[in-house]
Amino acid sequence: MSNAKARMIARAAREITPGMVVNLGIGLPTRVVDHLPAGYPVCLHTENGLSGIGPTLPPESADRNLIDAGGAYVSTIPGSAFFDSAVSFALVRSGRLDLTMLGAFEVSAAGDLANWKIPGRFSPGAGGGIELAQKARRVVVLTTHTDRDGKPKLLCECTLPLTARHCVDRIFTDLAVIDVTPEGFALRELADGASIDSVLDATGAPLALPEGRIPVF
Amino acid sequence: MSNAKARMIARAAREITPGMVVNLGIGLPTRVVDHLPAGYPVCLHTENGLSGIGPTLPPESADRNLIDAGGAYVSTIPGSAFFDSAVSFALVRSGRLDLTMLGAFEVSAAGDLANWKIPGRFSPGAGGGIELAQKARRVVVLTTHTDRDGKPKLLCECTLPLTARHCVDRIFTDLAVIDVTPEGFALRELADGASIDSVLDATGAPLALPEGRIPVF
Amino acid sequence: MQPGYGAPRMILPDKTMAIEEAVARIGNGATVMVGGFGVPGTPFTLIRELVRQGQKDLTVIKNDANEKHLGIDHLLANGQVTRLITTHIGLNPRAIELMNAGRIEVEFCAQGILAERVRAGGAGLKGFLTDIGMDTDLARNKPAFELNGEQALLETALRADVALIHANRADVFGNLDFTATARNFNPLMAMAADLVIVEAETLLPLGGLRPDEVHTPGPFVDCVVQLQELTAEYDVVQR
Amino acid sequence: MQPGYGAPRMILPDKTMAIEEAVARIGNGATVMVGGFGVPGTPFTLIRELVRQGQKDLTVIKNDANEKHLGIDHLLANGQVTRLITTHIGLNPRAIELMNAGRIEVEFCAQGILAERVRAGGAGLKGFLTDIGMDTDLARNKPAFELNGEQALLETALRADVALIHANRADVFGNLDFTATARNFNPLMAMAADLVIVEAETLLPLGGLRPDEVHTPGPFVDCVVQLQELTAEYDVVQR
Numbered sequence: 043m044s045n046a047k048a049r050m051i052a053r054a055a056r057e058i059t060p061g062m063v064v065n066l067g068i069g070l071p072t073r074v075v076d077h078l079p080a081g082y083p084v085c086l087h088t089e090n091g092l093s094g095i096g097p098t099l100p101p102e103s104a105d106r107n108l109i110d111a112g113g114a115y116v117s118t119i120p121g122s123a124f125f126d127s128a129v130s131f132a133l134v135r136s137g138r139l140d141l142t143m144l145g146a147f148e149v150s151a152a153g154d155l156a157n158w159k160i161p162g163r164f165s166p167g168a169g170g171g172i173e174l175a176q177k178a179r180r181v182v183v184l185t186t187h188t189d190r191d192g193k194p195k196l197l198c199e200c201t202l203p204l205t206a207r208h209c210v211d212r213i214f215t216d217l218a219v220i221d222v223t224p225e226g227f228a229l230r231e232l233a234d235g236a237s238i239d240s241v242l243d244a245t246g247a248p249l250a251l252p253e254g255r256i257p258v259f
Numbered sequence: 260m261s262n263a264k265a266r267m268i269a270r271a272a273r274e275i276t277p278g279m280v281v282n283l284g285i286g287l288p289t290r291v292v293d294h295l296p297a298g299y300p301v302c303l304h305t306e307n308g309l310s311g312i313g314p315t316l317p318p319e320s321a322d323r324n325l326i327d328a329g330g331a332y333v334s335t336i337p338g339s340a341f342f343d344s345a346v347s348f349a350l351v352r353s354g355r356l357d358l359t360m361l362g363a364f365e366v367s368a369a370g371d372l373a374n375w376k377i378p379g380r381f382s383p384g385a386g387g388g389i390e391l392a393q394k395a396r397r398v399v400v401l402t403t404h405t406d407r408d409g410k411p412k413l414l415c416e417c418t419l420p421l422t423a424r425h426c427v428d429r430i431f432t433d434l435a436v437i438d439v440t441p442e443g444f445a446l447r448e449l450a451d452g453a454s455i456d457s458v459l460d461a462t463g464a465p466l467a468l469p470e471g472r473i474p475v476f
Numbered sequence: 477m478q479p480g481y482g483a484p485r486m487i488l489p490d491k492t493m494a495i496e497e498a499v500a501r502i503g504n505g506a507t508v509m510v511g512g513f514g515v516p517g518t519p520f521t522l523i524r525e526l527v528r529q530g531q532k533d534l535t536v537i538k539n540d541a542n543e544k545h546l547g548i549d550h551l552l553a554n555g556q557v558t559r560l561i562t563t564h565i566g567l568n569p570r571a572i573e574l575m576n577a578g579r580i581e582v583e584f585c586a587q588g589i590l591a592e593r594v595r596a597g598g599a600g601l602k603g604f605l606t607d608i609g610m611d612t613d614l615a616r617n618k619p620a621f622e623l624n625g626e627q628a629l630l631e632t633a634l635r636a637d638v639a640l641i642h643a644n645r646a647d648v649f650g651n652l653d654f655t656a657t658a659r660n661f662n663p664l665m666a667m668a669a670d671l672v673i674v675e676a677e678t679l680l681p682l683g684g685l686r687p688d689e690v691h692t693p694g695p696f697v698d699c700v701v702q703l704q705e706l707t708a709e710y711d712v713v714q715r
Numbered sequence: 716m717q718p719g720y721g722a723p724r725m726i727l728p729d730k731t732m733a734i735e736e737a738v739a740r741i742g743n744g745a746t747v748m749v750g751g752f753g754v755p756g757t758p759f760t761l762i763r764e765l766v767r768q769g770q771k772d773l774t775v776i777k778n779d780a781n782e783k784h785l786g787i788d789h790l791l792a793n794g795q796v797t798r799l800i801t802t803h804i805g806l807n808p809r810a811i812e813l814m815n816a817g818r819i820e821v822e823f824c825a826q827g828i829l830a831e832r833v834r835a836g837g838a839g840l841k842g843f844l845t846d847i848g849m850d851t852d853l854a855r856n857k858p859a860f861e862l863n864g865e866q867a868l869l870e871t872a873l874r875a876d877v878a879l880i881h882a883n884r885a886d887v888f889g890n891l892d893f894t895a896t897a898r899n900f901n902p903l904m905a906m907a908a909d910l911v912i913v914e915a916e917t918l919l920p921l922g923g924l925r926p927d928e929v930h931t932p933g934p935f936v937d938c939v940v941q942l943q944e945l946t947a948e949y950d951v952v953q954r
Binding site: 092101104106108113115125127135159166167173 | 754756825849852
């Protein structure tokens with residue numbers, strides 16, 4: 043993993059405050075937990091039916107019946123609970139999920155998220171992503187600031203089919219921490235080594251800059 | 260209990276065929292089970308959350324947490340299961356309840372049932388009765404043929420607020436067994452000592468008589 | 477990218493608190509779901525504390541009104557309830573009298589429909605369509621829809637400000653189990669309120685309940701109160 | 716009238732049968748719900764028997780399409796499936812190809828909405844109202860309603876002719892429990908089909924499961940098949 047990505051993940055981990063119930067999307071978000079101290083008071087939820095996720099296990103010590111929604115073999119901790127898929131999403135939709143961290147293809151200045159479908163190229167289904175994006179009390183996105191071709195992922199409007207509208211609160215990228223505000227994107231923090239200009243260049247929508255010194259992560 | 264009521268209950272017990280899932284309403288219906296032989300293959304359901312009801316217990320040997328929907332202290336049998344109220348009525352509404360036996364204030368010739376409300380006099384709420392009447396695969400009623408004033412309970416149309424429309428399949432009374440057919444009430448059996456004329460007199464709607472000898476219970 | 481084998485082990489927060497503190501979070505005018513069907517599963521001790529604290533103008537959602545001098549009858553007797561959403565109050569003459577005198581407003585639901593409305597609230601749904609009660613007084617004022625050629629009624633989801641829950645066992649994080657027919661409405665209501673307060677007969681440390689035997693997962697629960705004694709109200713009713 | 720203390724004790728019927736007999740009850744054109752999320756909870760042995768018997772034109776309802784050479788992929792490879800209602804098929808390239816080639820029709824649901832649609836079917840409801848997916852492609856062709864000033868979509872209940880269920884333990888009456896994340900869609904689907912067929916890792920006599928630890932009550936289940944072996948498909952996936 044690049045140094046910048048690792049710093050982004052470490053920074054995102056600070057988004058998790060004590061006592062939260064948190065769902066980490068597949069990919070980069072699952073790595074966030076590696077940056078929490080052991081014994082941190084947080085309840086990790088996975089939508090296939092577990093609250094209180096314990097450490098990920100290698101195949102040789104895995105339980106064949108115990109995976110997370112990304113298919114990784116996980117474990118329990120004291121106080122874990124198993125439940126069915128209806129109860130699992132009841133928890134999400136009824137406001138008991140304090141925070142979710144998701145990946146993104148595109149995020150709009152209004153907080154719209156597109157992360158599940160590229161017409162004609164990629165449409166495996168939305169899985170649980172729509173409900174996580176639409177109903178978690180706080181939705182943060184972890185993503186590279188631009189796609190593989192260097193094109194901005196933060197846009198005035200999403201061009202891809204939406205996952206949910208007006209859902210994203212904050213975006214962690216390899217370049218910056220950016221909030222979605224009623225006035226659009228607002229820069230909050232810069233990655234170590236990133237300049238304001240590099241962030242402005244890589245962002246496809248207006249970006250409000252803070253007054254004073256910008257914190258670096 | 261009068262001899263005629265006891266015979267009615269004994270006759271109703273023969274309505275329960277092996278393998279059925281059965282809910283017995285409060286009052287006379289709960290007594291039907293006394294007439295089944297021990298070891299009979301049937302699953303009794305109570306809507307407060309138990310399948311596989313065992314014998315009723317006196318207070319001194321009762322479990323404070325184990326009642327039926329009528330408040331009687333019951334017990335479990337091998338294979339009993341407890342569940343919540345949503346699952347309990349899911350079972351009823353989704354067609355897994357083969358038979359229910361209910362009491363009645365009035366039954367119409369179209370099979371409408373009124374058994375929960377007498378405007379201005381009695382309206383404690385319907386409890387689980389509406390769903391039992393509307394959704395059990397077979398609904399039979401146990402009732403005296405007439406009310407305390409001698410007035411017929413089997414009528415052309417119900418006068419009281421309905422529990423459910425077109426739901427009753429068969430009626431067991433102290434005088435007769437009567438089916439609800441597309442053409443209205445049809446006499447099937449006579450109670451020992453009851454005459455056809457006495458049944459016709461006590462019935463407030465046309466009653467089709469069978470050809471040939473009428474079985475006596 | 478490889479999964480992070482051996483990532484640090486988290487700990488689940490402790491939600492135990494004193495009953496006075498938990499019940500003090502209930503405000504005047506609150507909508508309060510109360511578990512139980514008859515005696516089993518009724519949170520008698522939480523109800524007693526709510527009577528002692530005296531919050532007013534409550535809307536109570538409960539299967540039944542208990543019997544006189546038992547459970548929510550104390551709330552009724554104390555004049556704390558203005559509205560009751562229920563399925564059957566036939567065992568409590570006081571509730572019937574208050575209703576008939578217009579001193580409490582009573583909304584009746586078919587029992588399984590009350591259970592589903594509460595569950596829908598807990599599941600974050602807005603409502604559901606059913607044909608139950610179609611031809612009854614309970615259908616009055618409910619919007620009807622046609623769905624695949626069949627008529628259906630719209631039943632709206634129910635949520636509450638508070639749920640009062642009686643559990644058999646709880647761990648400190650709020651994982652619960654229920655016993656026998658004391659389960660009834662408890663696990664449904666434990667999902668359907670903004671503040672879920674549980675009284676538990678037995679309080680266990682984290683790990684005291686196996687993950688497979690949990691009936692209500694801890695994330696739904698806010699406050700866990702250990703019962704100091706099982707008062708006479710919990711006993712077998714002598715009739 | 717006094718309750719009949721000591722009324723006779725009933726016995727619960729035995730629903731065990733041979734797998735060939737149970738699966739033979741499935742007809743061509745059937746709608747078949749299949750439990751599982753990934754490997755855990757997938758009834759691999761029942762699926763294998765369905766492949767062997769070769770019923771055609773099936774509509775399959777399952778969270779995912781498993782991976783290639785695993786689970787319902789065998790049904791897809793064998794040309795038995797014409798329609799799939801699912802949430803995510805990204806781990807099975809064959810399913811994607813068949814969809815893109817128009818050889819199977821695929822209906823996608825948000826995952827929790829699939830769970831709720833199945834549950835609604837199992838609960839005898841006709842549908843429910845939700846705002847999930849409101850601004851997405853999944854909202855297409857779904858009727859919208861206004862409820863208390865908010866927009867909501869109507870999601871219809873799903874029922875099936877058959878449900879294929881993988882249980883951890885079953886007693887002969889069909890009371891079931893599930894283990895860990897192998898629970899997922901299994902208890903929901905076990906309520907939502909006219910014919911519910913269960914494969915169980917462990918078959919117990921009546922009384923083998925305590926009434927409080929049952930996840931699916933026996934009255935929902937029609938056929939119980941004891942697994943003779945756990946084939947390699949049930950194993951931990953080596954990636």
